[in-house]
Amino acid sequence: MNELTTEIIAALAQKQDLDEVFRHHLEIAINQLLQTELVEFLGYERYSYAGINTGNNRNGSYERSFDTKYGQLNLTIPRDRNGRFENHTLPAYGRHSDNLETTVIQLYTKGITTAEIAELIEKMYGAHYSKATGSNMTKAVNEQVQAFQQRRLASQYAAIFLDATYLPLKRDTVQKEAVHIAIGIRPDGTKEVLNYQVAPTESTGIWTELLGTLIKQGVKDVLLFVADGLVGLDEGLNRHFPKAKRQRCLVHVGRNLMNKVRVKDRKAVISDFKQVHRAANREAAELKLNEFANNWHQTYPKLIKDLLKMPNLLTFMDFPPAIRQSLYSTNLIENFNKHLKRTTHHKEQFPTEDSLDRFLVSQFNVYNEKSLKRIH
Numbered sequence: 596m597n598e599l600t601t602e603i604i605a606a607l608a609q610k611q612d613l614d615e616v617f618r619h620h621l622e623i624a625i626n627q628l629l630q631t632e633l634v635e636f637l638g639y640e641r642y643s644y645a646g647i648n649t650g651n652n653r654n655g656s657y658e659r660s661f662d663t664k665y666g667q668l669n670l671t672i673p674r675d676r677n678g679r680f681e682n683h684t685l686p687a688y689g690r691h692s693d694n695l696e697t698t699v700i701q702l703y704t705k706g707i708t709t710a711e712i713a714e715l716i717e718k719m720y721g722a723h724y725s726k727a728t729g730s731n732m733t734k735a736v737n738e739q740v741q742a743f744q745q746r747r748l749a750s751q752y753a754a755i756f757l758d759a760t761y762l763p764l765k766r767d768t769v770q771k772e773a774v775h776i777a778i779g780i781r782p783d784g785t786k787e788v789l790n791y792q793v794a795p796t797e798s799t800g801i802w803t804e805l806l807g808t809l810i811k812q813g814v815k816d817v818l819l820f821v822a823d824g825l826v827g828l829d830e831g832l833n834r835h836f837p838k839a840k841r842q843r844c845l846v847h848v849g850r851n852l853m854n855k856v857r858v859k860d861r862k863a864v865i866s867d868f869k870q871v872h873r874a875a876n877r878e879a880a881e882l883k884l885n886e887f888a889n890n891w892h893q894t895y896p897k898l899i900k901d902l903l904k905m906p907n908l909l910t911f912m913d914f915p916p917a918i919r920q921s922l923y924s925t926n927l928i929e930n931f932n933k934h935l936k937r938t939t940h941h942k943e944q945f946p947t948e949d950s951l952d953r954f955l956v957s958q959f960n961v962y963n964e965k966s967l968k969r970i971h
Contacts, residue, residue, distance in 0.1 A: 618665040625661075626671055632682050633673040651677045737949070740956045748789055748812040752779040755789065755809075757822040758925050759797050760932035763944040764951055773797045774935075774955065775805050778928045779814075784970035786927070788959040789814070793948060799827025806835040819910065821925055823847040842910040845872050846924040848902070855898050856891075864891065872923045877912035884908070921971065931962065 630641075633653070639645035641653065654676040661668045674680060756778045761771040773796055777789040790808055794801045802825060817836050822828055823844045832839065849868050853861045867887045874880035884903075892899045911922040921927060935958060945951040 614665045618663070618668065621663065621665060622668045622670070625668060629670065629673055629682055633675065633680055636680050637675065651675050651679070737953065739960065740952045743956045743959060744790060744808075746812065748779075748809065748814050749781050750813055750815045751782055752814065752817045753782050753784075754819045754821055754922060755779045755817050756925055756928040757802070757820060757825060757828065758928040758932060759825065760935060762935070762939060762951065764793070764948060765944045765946050766948075769944045770795070773801070774951075775801055776928060776932065777805060777809060778931065779817075780921075780971055785968075786966045786971045787963040788931075791955060791959070793951060793955075797826040799830050802826075802828045803831035803834060806831045810835055819914070819922065821922060823925055840910050840913065841907040842922055843905060843907045844923075844925040845908065846926060848905065848908070852898065852902070856895055860894070867891070871909075872911070872919075874912075875916075877909055880909050880912050927971075934958075 634640055637649070637651060637653070639649070652675065654674045656671045656673045659670050659672050661670055672682065757776070759773040759775045761773055763769055764772045773794055775792040775794065775797065777791070778786060779789045780786045790805060790812065792801050792805045792808075817839045819840045819842055820828075820832060820836065821842045821844065824847070829841075832841065845868075849865050852868060853865055856864050867890060870883045871880050871887065874883050888899045888903055911919050914922055935955075938958065939954070945954065
């Protein structure tokens with residue numbers, strides 16, 4: 596039985612902290628490894644005659660602390676007289692293991708604030724980490740942001756869902772700004788967040804810019820765009836994807852109908868309207884829409900007139916029955932946006948646009964990693 600095993604058994608028997616046992620032995624092992632590295636670098640053992648007149652030899656050491664999940668290690672870093680020795684055991688200038696940085700990034704991905712991360716890390720590692728330190732660690736995600744925004748996309752998508760959600764962002768003051776998001780379903784049925792744009796409000800220019808970005812990333816053909824009545828979207832689609840079909844979200848249409856009728860009529864109105872997207876084919880859907888209009892025209896004439904003028908209500912009927920349920924509404928992207936809001940419900944604000952970018956791309960990458968491995 597070796598010394599480590601003996602100490603573990605003793606610690607368990609005395610109900611002591613095993614982390615201290617591991618910390619102690621890890622400290623010994625790393626210090627020994629550092630000395631071994633220097634021997635390999637110089638080519639001779641300590642006090643060996645082989646080191647005489649070699650032009651380089653040992654030159655003492657310096658102390659350095661290093662934080663791990665088991666606690667702080669007190670390390671002795673050896674030096675050579677010529678200053679050429681570089682150890683490979685520890686990252687240069689680092690004071691913590693990669694495990695700490697990974698932990699911080701994962702916490703940030705979950706929407707934890709830098710202040711909360713600093714508090715958690717202090718409890719985990721027994722040392723103080725400022726909010727600035729946590730923020731600096733999360734900047735490692737910046738490269739992921741750039742890679743996400745510039746990555747190559749598939750050339751064809753069966754459908755692209757567009758929607759905007761609002762998150763609090765600080766510029767001079769704190770206001771909720773629009774995060775314009777595009778989620779695509781590939782011909783093989785897998786889905787992914789394609790890209791996004793952040794702007795104070797929804798506008799024609801922002802949607803047009805986002806659609807143009809998708810083209811730059813390699814998107815050529817899209818069968819269908821699914822969206823609500825987004826500001827300026829038609830202009831952007833006419834410019835960049837004029838041949839693509841469009842579907843207006845029927846769930847949003849239904850909500851708007853309910854908001855414009857009396858409370859006593861709401862249940863009946865929405866029940867009648869749902870028969871439209873439940874129809875077996877386009878002809879049956881058109882019949883149900885006409886029946887709905889006839890049933891409610893006398894009570895709400897302006898409402899029915901506006902409804903019948905809406906374009907792209909039944910485009911989803913041009914697609915196979917098996918996938919229509921996914922195409923008549925923006926539920927797919929709305930559910931994702933709700934997830935973003937739940938993740939940030941305890942955040943008062945994002946202090947900078949960079950911090951918002953890091954958070955969003957972290958969420959998008961997690962979503963894409965899962966979604967590109969399964970058929971929607």
